[in-house]
Amino acid sequence: MKSQDQATVREGKALVLIDMQRIFQEPESQWFVSNYQDVEQNVGKLRDAFDHVIWTRFVRDPQESGAWSDYYGRWDQCREEPASARWDITLQVQENEQVLSLPTFSKWGEELARLTDGYQHLVVAGVATDCCVLSTVLGAVDAGKHVTVVSDACGGATPRAHQQTLELMELLSPMVTVQTTENLHGEAIESP
Numbered sequence: 001m002k003s004q005d006q007a008t009v010r011e012g013k014a015l016v017l018i019d020m021q022r023i024f025q026e027p028e029s030q031w032f033v034s035n036y037q038d039v040e041q042n043v044g045k046l047r048d049a050f051d052h053v054i055w056t057r058f059v060r061d062p063q064e065s066g067a068w069s070d071y072y073g074r075w076d077q078c079r080e081e082p083a084s085a086r087w088d089i090t091l092q093v094q095e096n097e098q099v100l101s102l103p104t105f106s107k108w109g110e111e112l113a114r115l116t117d118g119y120q121h122l123v124v125a126g127v128a129t130d131c132c133v134l135s136t137v138l139g140a141v142d143a144g145k146h147v148t149v150v151s152d153a154c155g156g157a158t159p160r161a162h163q164q165t166l167e168l169m170e171l172l173s174p175m176v177t178v179q180t181t182e183n184l185h186g187e188a189i190e191s192p
Helices: 004-010 036-047 067-074 110-115 129-142 159-170 181-190
Strands: 013-018 053-058 098-102 121-127 146-155 176-179
Touching: 013 036, 013 129, 036 121, 036 146, 036 181, 053 110, 053 129, 098 110, 121 129, 129 146, 129 159, 146 159, 146 181, 159 176, 176 181
Parallel strands: 013 053, 013 121, 053 098, 121 146, 146 176
Antiparallel strands: none
């Protein structure tokens, strides 16, 4: 059961958790996010405050059409089959939560629009800030959604790339706001 304060956090907002997967968690992975464990802790805190949670998963398309072939040529150790456990989400997905799997950086499209229908405001967290998070946020704001990016619940390819991407997204204010997990909870608790 969620507390009254947590209810205020989630009111009118959907939580979209981007690509919290083993392939980004594993230190030996070419796509390793060095602060993944910290991101995962904050994602866990966030998801407890929302009723409407959507997880996304990046899953390689074995066809590797067009430029994707060159991309996987560069990141050859990530040429995993779609059923590989490396694409698994690292936190337990609850029964009432939805999972969207796509072979694209941006998870915004018809399906995510449908899953967030009725929610004008999205709270976004996950990895990688400088890739899938950014591209999904841009698609969502183009579709007219307000987006809050939770800075300490996101992680980038490098700390510098993470910070630069957050600064870039802050330029899209008021369509995009950037907050920490603590500030998001504090603001919601103080709301009427």
